[in-house]
Amino acid sequence: MSERSDYPLHLAGLQERIEKALAGYFPAAEDGKNGLREAMRYSLLAGGKRIRPVMCLEFCRICGGDVERCLPIACGIEMLHTYSLIHDDLPCMDDDDLRRGKPSCHKQFGETTAVLAGDCLQAEAFETICSAPLSDGQLMRCCRLLSNAAGLAGICGGQHTDLSVPASAEAMVATEVDKTATLLAASCAMGAAAAGASQETERAALQYGLLVGLAFQLRDDVLDGDGLCALLGTETCDAMASANTQKDLEQLDFFQDTGFLRWLTIQLAGRES
Numbered sequence: 001m002s003e004r005s006d007y008p009l010h011l012a013g014l015q016e017r018i019e020k021a022l023a024g025y026f027p028a029a030e031d032g033k034n035g036l037r038e039a040m041r042y043s044l045l046a047g048g049k050r051i052r053p054v055m056c057l058e059f060c061r062i063c064g065g066d067v068e069r070c071l072p073i074a075c076g077i078e079m080l081h082t083y084s085l086i087h088d089d090l091p092c093m094d095d096d097d098l099r100r101g102k103p104s105c106h107k108q109f110g111e112t113t114a115v116l117a118g119d120c121l122q123a124e125a126f127e128t129i130c131s132a133p134l135s136d137g138q139l140m141r142c143c144r145l146l147s148n149a150a151g152l153a154g155i156c157g158g159q160h161t162d163l164s165v166p167a168s169a170e171a172m173v174a175t176e177v178d179k180t181a182t183l184l185a186a187s188c189a190m191g192a193a194a195a196g197a198s199q200e201t202e203r204a205a206l207q208y209g210l211l212v213g214l215a216f217q218l219r220d221d222v223l224d225g226d227g228l229c230a231l232l233g234t235e236t237c238d239a240m241a242s243a244n245t246q247k248d249l250e251q252l253d254f255f256q257d258t259g260f261l262r263w264l265t266i267q268l269a270g271r272e273s
Helices: 004-023 034-044 051-062 067-088 105-109 111-130 136-150 155-164 169-194 199-224 228-232 234-254 259-269
Strands: none
Touching: 004 051, 004 067, 004 259, 034 067, 034 105, 034 111, 051 067, 051 169, 051 199, 051 259, 067 111, 067 136, 067 155, 067 169, 105 111, 111 136, 136 155, 136 169, 155 169, 169 199, 169 228, 199 228, 199 234, 199 259, 228 234, 234 259
């Protein structure tokens, strides 16, 4: 991983590995639940860059772990992320009819099935993580990181705040950290945990993920013209994202063999879509 020209190929390889693994989950079965399985697969396999599982696998690699053993961890992260998107699109939340250019889960399968598909994916995320061939201690660390990112201190708490608290710059930054950055941070830390890294290394990975997650969301706000961008303006949000990206790169000094992660950090900071 020393040649910059290899980084896009490495990213594509990780994405392909993740996509193939995800496609193996929730096949049809003779139990009368295939409509629910179809809704789960529809959303899980709807595309995307798979940044969170990519980060998980890459942190596992640079921390000396076995990426193949970590693959169920990465898939579990993507299942939980997909659950959050399904519920985020619901009429009672953001009420979005489209997700990645396709009908949202509730538009395709109905609201009830969409709610259940999200619920199932959240549960299956932890089941999938627990199937990884790792030690009980490593699996417990991964589950604790993911549950924290999903619950009151993460996605659910952030979504509630987003829907209920009057807008201010401070509140919106906190909300974006909870809704977006916490899961990306957990993905990085779970890769380190899956490699059996120290608690200090896990915390360093978590801090990197928080910084890159906030920069990622700030760029989204700039591209969409909403969120903090609507409140503070494009120039201020651009400056905040750039400052966070610089901190991301400095945080990677804690680790070795980070050329790919540095490249990916910059790609995420300057992405066009």
